[in-house]
Amino acid sequence: MPNLIRLIIGFAFVGAAVALFIFGFWGWGILLVFLSIFIFITYFYNENMLIAQWYLRKDNMPKAEQFLGRIKSYEKELNRVQHGYYNLLIGLIESRKAPMKSEKYFKAALNLGLHMDHNIALAKLSLAGIAMGKRNKLEANRYLAEAKKADKQKLLADQIKQMKDQMGMMDKQQQVRYSR
Incomplete structure (x- = not known):
């Protein structure tokens, strides 16, 4: 229902802007056009999620969690x-507190649909890290391969390489343990 109200208000602002242009009040008309654009943006992108993403980029987890809450x-x-995307953000916040509990959010994000390749790669990379924590090397390798495939712009290439290196170190540690 709130989304419907946003659309009604947005179209009312557009109509008022057109009326203001007709009557020669260009300044007020332009202001209403910008306000209607802002309202339409918040229809398609929830403002709480936008602010939470901004706080996540600033590494302020409590504030991001507050806005998602x-x-x-x-x-x-x-x-x-x-x-x-909501589940992805919750998963990123939860992964800082309890990494193993964030797995369900990343899987839900992938099931519900992420449309940007780098977000898919981020979710799969996070799942690979969780699988490594569970010592499930096969699943971790599968998620790493999928993350590498989804990361077409190489935004997460360093993190993927780092995780592969960590997996190699895990293999060496296991070989040392078994040789004793």
Whole structure:
């Protein structure tokens, strides 16, 4: 329902802007056009998620969690396209607190749909790290290969290489243990 109200207000602002242009109030008309653009942006991108992403980039997890906490029921409040991104953000926050508990959020994000390749790669890289923590090398390798395939712009290439190196070190440690 709040999304419907946003659309109604956005179109009302566009109509008022057109009326202001007709009557010669160009300044107020331009202002209303910008306000309507802002309202339409918040229809497609929830403002709490945008602010939470900004705080995640600033590495302020408590504030990001606070803004995501304002979304009570993401199925009702967010567009269907945003469901996967909501779970991805929750998973990133949860991975700092309890990494093994964040697995369900990353899997839900992938199941609900992420549309940007680097976000898919990030979710799969995080799942590879969780699989490594569980000492499941086969699953970790599979997720790393999928992450590398999804990372077309090489934004996570360093992290993928680092994780492969860590897996190699795990293999060496296991070989040393077994040789004793």
